[in-house]
Amino acid sequence: MNVKIYKEAVPSFDAAVIPFSDDQLLNTELPEVISGPVKAALSAGKLAAACGSVYDLNLYLDGSFKKVVLVSLGDGSSTNREVFLAFAKALKRCKDASAAVTEIFLDNAAEITHDPEMAKKIMELPHLVSYQFNHYRSVPVVNGMEEAAVVTSAAGMERLAREAAHVxxxxxxxxxxxxxxxxxxxxxxxxxxxxxxxxxxxxxxxxxxxxxxxxxxxxxxxxxxxxxxxxxxxxxxxxxxxxxxxxxxxxxxxxxxxxxxxxxxxxxxxxxxxxxxxxxxxxxxxxxxxxxxxxxxxxxxxxxxxxxxxxxxxxxxxxxxxxxxxxxxxxxxxxxxxxxxxxxxxxxxxxxxxxxxxxxxxxxxxxxxxxxxxxxxxxxxxxxxxxxxxxxxxxxxxxxxxxxxxxxxxxxxxxxxxxxxxxxxxxxxxxxxxxxxxxxxxxxxxxxxxxxxxxxxxxxxxxxxxxxxxxxxxxxxxxxxxxxxxxx
Incomplete structure (x- = not known):
């Protein structure tokens, strides 16, 4: 599993994770192909506000279905552990969809990009979620996860991604x-x-x-x-x-x-x-x-x-x-x-x-x-x-x-x-x-x-x-x- 930092959304992806909080439903520019359905889901109030609530969108784009997971971080009072578990749930949905490339629109959660330690912990998750133990399997279990593309303009994220990978x-x-x-x-x-x-x-x-x-x-x-x-x-x-x-x-x-x-x-x-x-x-x-x-x-x-x-x-x-x-x-x-x-x-x-x-x-x-x-x-x-x-x-x-x-x-x-x-x-x-x-x-x-x-x-x-x-x-x-x- 590779975790890479991008300033802009990658054009080719299989799944996307979009975190949001009560007072910041959409705080970043999304690719046009997914911004409409996401805005519609958010405005329709389909997602419970509790931290960890998720809502899946399955969009047919470029000849294949793309999974978009909206994940609530609550009202700002959630603990680090609760935010960690919320992202884990969202990434597990992407794993279950055998998504090779998963975009994570981190800038839509300012509380994370402003907290380096929390951002680092979130960037550990793709490694943890994608883990398989195949040493004794004749036919290895392959979940398809290859890359997490973290989209953020915040400074210092490359260094945090390196530290996250080490841990x-x-x-x-x-x-x-x-x-x-x-x-x-x-x-x-x-x-x-x-x-x-x-x-x-x-x-x-x-x-x-x-x-x-x-x-x-x-x-x-x-x-x-x-x-x-x-x-x-x-x-x-x-x-x-x-x-x-x-x-x-x-x-x-x-x-x-x-x-x-x-x-x-x-x-x-x-x-x-x-x-x-x-x-x-x-x-x-x-x-x-x-x-x-x-x-x-x-x-x-x-x-x-x-x-x-x-x-x-x-x-x-x-x-x-x-x-x-x-x-x-x-x-x-x-x-x-x-x-x-x-x-x-x-x-x-x-x-x-x-x-x-x-x-x-x-x-x-x-x-x-x-x-x-x-x-x-x-x-x-x-x-x-x-x-x-x-x-x-x-x-x-x-x-x-x-x-x-x-x-x-x-x-x-x-x-x-x-x-x-x-x-x-x-x-x-x-x-x-x-x-x-x-x-x-x-x-x-x-x-x-x-x-x-x-x-x-x-x-x-x-x-x-x-x-x-x-x-x-x-x-x-x-x-x-x-x-x-x-x-x-």
Whole structure:
């Protein structure tokens, strides 16, 4: 998919998207062949005013039908996310019509052309909407989308289109990494993907094998991967865009390449190759950060392994020795992500001298019960860092909902035989996502930290307007925008 900027309408097109708001129904010059029908539809009041309302016109021009989608942006009070979803719906209509070239008359929405961040986000959408995962199809799915022609006279749009492509393509990379089955995308393959990416970007990469992780005393991480024939890898990507002495922002992603639940066996697991959505997000984010040359140092850390069953797998009741020094009573082998993250967090702090830390993980089913399926659940020990993530969320149009690190729930993970336990077995206090956050907080020491639980939003069970069924790539844009805010 190519997104190109044009000062005037292109003469040959297959579909067109025309946004409008309550007080600006038609604010730009349209090609004569479509201006009449559009004006008639608008004057007839056929479109509801609510943001996201769409109206399709099918015009027979030059020997073929052209789809024109009018999309309402409401009365000016809509959030960035609502505008994003409105455009996604309109572009999905064009995708369904197999439109090769779609014109987007952006100047008809002054609220967007006057907001560079929103304009950039809209220009990500053609990439996101047109995505297909065809790696294992004998006959590829082809939706026909080839170009989005953005018609606008606003200054600086070419630069924004380039940035949008970097972020969107990085999001699609994350989708690909997750969508591959674990028979292919195992820890070793993920390490190879990161090595190739680092070479393309000109950034540093370091891959630690099992023996090297043992030498660093990463006992919690290694215990999770012990039951798998695929050996674990600790993957570290380093982007140096800031001052040499500046501590890097650490992006730590959960990299469970397949999660069977271990001996705390899951009942369904056909999508459990998606449990490395956090890893994919930090890998995609550092790609976008490096391509945009943001003036900040960043590391991406992924402790990659499979959580499987074998004669050597860890079992409930085991005591795990973390890199931090804390002893962990393991009561539930399906609460494994927090174990790998504990050692990954400690690595970022003690080996990479991290400054602020953001971890991102498909961590708990409880998060969905708390915030629904359109937001991630977010926790933080630092108000300033959280405010930066919140601002980034608005820019990225990736919703977050903050939950408290409620200390009154901490007793449910106090152990009678070790320093801490990984699960609140037998407790009726609830708050599973909060309890997981409290566990992770024990390993961030005195660092500013945000934890993003993306279990509700990392995977779609059916197609939505901006993502096909499967991995969404959620988190790439959120992390990129957060680092961009931090680097100001």
């Amino acid at each position: 969107a393509e990085s999001t699609l990379l994350a989708r690909d990494l997750v969508n591959h089955p674990s028979m292919f995308m195992d820890p070793e393959q993920l390490a190879k993907e990161c090595e190739a990416l680092a070479e393309d970007l000109g950034i540093e990469v370091q891959i630690y094998d099992k023996k090297q992780a043992e030498e660093m005393n990463m006992g919690a991480f290694l215990a999770v991967g012990r039951g798998s024939a695929a050996e674990p890898r600790l993957i570290v990507l380093r982007y140096k865009g800031g001052k040499e002495e500046e501590p890097p922002v650490a992006l730590v992603g959960k990299g469970i390449m397949f999660d069977s639940g271990g001996y705390s066996l899951k009942s369904r697991m056909e999508t459990m190759h998606g449990d490395m959505g956090g890893a994919a997000a930090v890998i995609g984010a550092i790609r976008a950060i490096a391509l945009e040359k943001l003036p900040v140092n960043v590391i991406a850390v992924v402790a990659a392994c499979k959580n499987m069953i074998s004669g050597d797998a860890y079992v409930p009741g085991d005591i795990l020795f973390s890199m931090n020094g804390k002893k962990i009573e393991m009561l539930n082998s399906d609460a494994e992500g927090r174990l790998t993250l504990a050692d990954a967090l400690t690595y970022a702090i003690r080996k990479e001298n991290a400054g602020s830390i953001i971890d991102i993980a498909t961590l708990t089913g409880a998060a969905q019960g708390a915030v629904g399926v359109r937001s991630s659940a977010v926790f933080s020990n630092d108000e300033e860092l959280y405010a930066e993530v919140e601002e980034a969320s608005e820019r990225a149009c990736e919703k977050i909902w903050r939950l408290p690190l409620d200390k009154e729930l901490f007793p449910v993970i106090e152990s009678e035989v070790a320093d801490i336990q990984n699960s609140a077995q037998g407790s009726t206090m609830g708050g599973g996502a909060i309890v997981a956050g409290l566990f992770l907080q024990e390993f961030v020491e005195d660092h500013s930290w945000v934890h993003v639980d993306i279990a509700p939003v990392s995977w779609e069970s059916k197609d939505i307007d901006y993502s096909i069924k499967g991995a969404t790539g959620y988190g790439v844009s959120l992390l990129y925008e957060t680092v961009k805010v931090i680097s100001r």
